Amino acid sequence: MSTLVIADHDLGVLSPATARVVHAVAELGPVEVLVIADDAAAIAQSVAAIAGVTKVLTASGNSVADSAEALLSTLAVRYHYVVASAGSVGKDVMPRLSAKLDLMPVTDVIEILGPNRFVRPIYAGNALQTVTDNQPKHILTIRASAFRPAAGGNNAPIETIDTPVISTAKLIAQHRTESDTPDLATAQIVVGGGVALGSAENFKLIEQLAKKLGAAIGATRAAVDAGYAPNDWQVGQTGKIIAPDLYIAIGISGALQHLAGIQGAKKIIAINSDPEAALVKLADVALIGDLFEIIPQLIAELEKASVHR
């Protein structure tokens, strides 16, 4: 009853999500991890170190959805579970694989209750659904932020798969947001800004506070739509799902679609001029006032208390 996990990576570096997915499925049986990348060797080394991994498989090529699916549907015969994180790659590849294998996937799993019983959020996180999957094989996507990462220190064997990974799609270019802040989906602290910031220039206040705290930066859809923050910072139903230990929401009203993305946050701080804002009511700690006065003061206070990460 072994499991195949598809590794998440970006720019030649293993994503933190993979260690969490490995931890999530550890109780289901031995875990093998597949790395599909143009240069898989370095990523494979990082995967081999994750506790609980019994073998790392590498395939050379670009993991565009159709190519990964072709490889996975041949590999799948050997496994009882085929698993990916519920990130953009997993959401792209797993439905294809499921259709090819005529299986129904269980997506966005936040808790594994047994070999075929899973919990997942539905209705944008307003309810949790427990499902039993009686199919002969299970295709899962895991919400990585709902699980702790597996430890390191392992040295699993690495095996190369010779099957070429061929795709009908060709990657032409990637346009990225340059940022040296941590990965939003798995960050311990996230500072989020809303449309109240008023401009892309003012949004730098959020970035300054985030830097101070070693935090990732989030934004509401209203802020992204207004062009104050890039698309990939959007948190919520149509953005990223986050589960930090601490979420600091600044000038954010707390619309349901935003809340859908932050339900996993352990502690929430709200800074808002409106004491009636939904996010203020839901927060563990709220400070009522003007963010343009509060943020610089807060940065100065944190400096004074020599808080930095």
Added chain:
Amino acid sequence: MPAIVTADLRLNTPRNAALPMVMKARSKPLTVRPAAEFGVDLAPRLVIEKISPPAERVAGKTVGSTSELAAYIAAEISQMEAL
């Protein structure tokens, strides 16, 4: 070759159908065909055991100053680092 394209929601502004078009659309024929005709089995494969509400958050507090807030953040961070 058929292609499936998905788009970011900010790609464009949707063109909403005007009322006369909506009325016209209503009079178009709508054919209902059984799924079995297409040779697909639509029976659900997953059994839903239960649906439950997510854990409720406990009510928080309001602080009166940025220094209090900074102290709270500092305490949260040292707790995080202790783990």
